[in-house]
Amino acid sequence: MSKKALRRLKRAELPKATVALARYLIGKTLVHDLGRVRLAGRIVETEAYLVGDAAAHSFRGETPRNRALFLERGHAYVYFIYGNHFMLNVSAGSHGSGEGVLLRAAEPLQGIERMQTLRGTDVLRDLARGPGRLAEAFAINRKLDGADFCGDGVLWLGSALRPTGTIGVSVRIGITKEAHRPLRFYERGGVFVSGTKALRG
């Protein structure tokens, strides 16, 4: 009961509504297969970016950068920001809507040694706590932009390996527009969740 088998999630299982998907992904598994090493983590924090949301990259329409955000739900949208960091999103909503879910933090489960190398630290809690760290720990790069999480590729979403705790809701982190909207979801009390103490309770 406590130990379940890891299985790929099918697109049909992903909720069509973006906010529902952001909640749904909490507790699920993020996997990136690198040859003989499998990087896997339990997603503990996400944020939703919606249509008509000035904080969403799709707000001003489709561009070469945000193109992947407009794909059918369940595709990867990867971009580079602040001169140093990649971010990993899951395209969401109806096809062409430009909605997405940002993966903000995960609890490392498998391939931890490789993650430590990629991150340059051995502190488990700091491996994927925060979106830039998560992308670095999971070896996310521009080549994965547009990848299908629901195909048979190396980057995919897996079922939950243990029961999911209570889900908390807060405002999103690090944005200046639409900063009041409660679109951040996280596992309450989780030590692998980013932000200050108040943002983890």
Added chain:
DNA sequence: TATGCGATATTCT
């Protein structure tokens, strides 16, 4: 806890 800064792709004007 709270600043302050790096380092750069992309978009806007």
Added chain:
DNA sequence: GAATATCGCATAG
């Protein structure tokens, strides 16, 4: 050409 960005780290208090 300039502004801005879904951040992380170091350092100070």
